[in-house]
Amino acid sequence: MILITGAAGFVGQHTLKYMSENLPNLEIGACVRSKDQALVSRFPKVQWFEVDLLNANALNEIIRQAQPTAIIHLASASSVGYSWLHPRESTLNNLNVYLNLLEAVRTHSKHTRVLSVGSSEVYGKVDIKSIPLLETHPIQPISPYGVARASQESLSQVYIDGYGLDIVITRSFNHFGPGQDSRFALPSFAKQIAQSKKKGEPVCRMKVGNVDVIRDFTDVRDVVTAYLKLIEKGNSGQVYNICSGEGRTLREVIEMMALQAKIELELSILPDLVRPQDLPIIIGSNQKLVNELEWRPRISFEATVSELMAEWTSHENSI
């Protein structure tokens, strides 16, 4: 069995979809906080486990019984903005959850391979000369979320070297695609532009945070294929960037959306949306993943943006 945590989330649903469609003989397990009937109906083959991952005993029992071949650990409070507002809850729902998972594996299912899904936020502020970032670049997180993700990596190394666990570590850069919650930047932009368009407004007036930061975006479905390749062929103890290698300012992305929607744009900075500190630029090198696992991103940035605009125009979840 491959067990997915955070299975009801954005990446979780895409992972279930990919596995259900492409790996018909695979036994799939899914941890969710509470079972959603719509989701259960969409994935009839999946075995569901209802669990709060902060409940160590309940998680132990699931791992003890399931004895999964591998776990793709997607459960996370993955918003950097949220972590600035609620650093305690963010840490609990990242690091403590991960620690519970490792403890469950260590004590009840030591053969299980764990995919520690992490984040490019661990790099922190980097010199422009270090771009694109290699996995060997020192990490120095600058947000509560980044600290939790960096701790997750260190903890992984201790469990590998000290307890003999089998863990592959990712630094996943920004990813996007249909089905992402509009608390995140790109769907939030798409939603606002689509709404303006629908109302027939001549100009979409949008309040934004710092849109001059540069990010590296990958389609979520390309990220999912990377996760499955890493489960199958990644090296334990190794860290892998998952990214496109291309940087874009958020401003460019908003402009692309407005152009596709054929609407004028007027941006104004809302100080509340500006974070205490943010990464000016983050672009990764995906050469390790490309060379070792023959992965490459297949879906173009423009194509995903079109899909996102279509989703928020029709208002249908299109995972």
Next chain:
Amino acid sequence: MILITGAAGFVGQHTLKYMSENLPNLEIGACVRSKDQALVSRFPKVQWFEVDLLNANALNEIIRQAQPTAIIHLASASSVGYSWLHPRESTLNNLNVYLNLLEAVRTHSKHTRVLSVGSSEVYGKVDIKSIPLLETHPIQPISPYGVARASQESLSQVYIDGYGLDIVITRSFNHFGPGQDSRFALPSFAKQIAQSKKKGEPVCRMKVGNVDVIRDFTDVRDVVTAYLKLIEKGNSGQVYNICSGEGRTLREVIEMMALQAKIELELSILPDLVRPQDLPIIIGSNQKLVNELEWRPRISFEATVSELMAEWTSHENSI
């Protein structure tokens, strides 16, 4: 008010003693899990707060009311060995407790200076060429305890740079002295030797872990004066090693104790006491602390060892 967390612990009691004796006009607050009447009688001037530091609401209330000038954060599950056996509890009682403390300060008493007491365990395995370790040396913890302490440092930087808190960070190397629990190495050796001596045994047969590791020991009372100097004059955001700059194998220390007690020694390795992985050598440079704050250790290693032997021979707590 200077508020001490972990005030009933080994370093906590020494800190209360030092402050009570040397700083008569200072208002002292002490957080303890439960009030111990003997301790309360010994320090009549101290204001006591009974609190489980994992209880965020209770801690918030204390900080909101006390508005301390500074907090010396000593509360910690500080045993590396314990962290290997109970990584989850160790992490909760280090990182989560610290996060609760920072949140209490951020939300209720932003002017409070926090002394983030940390550990040399953050350095991990280091090349012999890097000895003595400077604060600028990269950190790479290899135990669950070390990971929690490294996360504490990263979190401190985020709270300084992102939220504007005033935090001074220590990397305290091994410290010892009267009153330390015999779960720790040196008091455990002293106790066994003293017991053998008392029973009139010709040879003290001792089961030990890896006693060839090299550590840097400072008397706890010298560590306490460093903490008070750092509260007064340390620079926010800076990291300070607290150490003697001298390395000794545990074997040397045991032999010194046996020599003082005039007893023969026979050591045998108990595999259960050997940790999954350990630091072969750790010696720090104290030049930053010495140069910036004119601190220096005053009590010789031999003198503290004598005191320890006397303590375990008489079986009286001599803090």
